Amino acid sequence: MSRLATTAALAACGVLVLTACGAESDSGAADRDEVTSKFAGPDGKRVGTVEVDEDDGAVQVSVEVSGLEAGYHGFHVHTTGECEADSAAPDDPSKTGDFLSAGGHLNPDESEHGDHLGDLPALLVKEDGSATLEFTGPFTLEELQDEDGSAFMIHADRDNYANVPERYAPKGPDEDTTKTGDAGDRIACASIKAG
Structure with a gap:
């Protein structure tokens, strides 16, 4: 085969590949939705982002944060897309605190903690204060x-998912554990606004 024929054949293959790629991305774009939100602390300082990417019914969640205390942190989705510092809880206005405006955990089935739709994998922050986390979410966009x-929430402490053996709590876990898994204060919030 001559050099000219080889070049023409490669160019034709390139056009076919580009055409095929374009067709895939065109069809994929129609079935894909993406939302990105910024995490901020109570002082308003940005500490990272969360990206939710739904493609053909599968929801991929990607988190990147920095400037947090090292260790495990509870990570949840809360019911309301409001991230207000020093705010009142929607179900009890007499109760105030950082990001209480986001409500409780996303829990449409009213199940026990550990089985809430909003109970997510723990966020492990490295010694340098940074963390990344990727997982497939149990919810839809x-x-x-x-x-x-709704709101993605990072808590100050680790989440025990209300998994407290009876030998440590003969009467069962207390109310704080059954609601939040003892994850503690809300230290960073990222709002997902209504669609």
């Missing part, structure tokens, strides 16, 4: 973007 939105 539509659920996150309901009429009042």
Whole structure:
């Protein structure tokens, strides 16, 4: 085969490959939704981002944060897309604190902690204060973007998912454990607004 024929054949293959790639991305774009939100602390300082990418019904969640205390932190989705510092809880306005405006955990089935739809894998922050986390979420983007939105929340402490053996709590876990897994204060929040 001559050099000219080889070049023409490679060029034709390149056009076919580009055409095929374009067709895939065109069809993929119609079935793909993506939302990105910034995590901020109570002082308003940005500490990272969360990206939610839904493709053909599968929801990929990607988190990148920095400037946090090293160790495990509870990581949840809360029911309301409001991240206000020193705010009132929607279900009890007499209770105030950082990011209480986000409500409780996303929990449409009213199950026990550890089985809430909003109970997510723990966030492990390295010694340098940074963390990344990627997982496939148990929810849809539509659920996150309901009429009042939702919020991703980072807590000060680790989450025990209410998994407290009976030998440590003969009467069962207390209310703080059954609600939040003893994850502690809300230290960073990222709002997902209603769709």
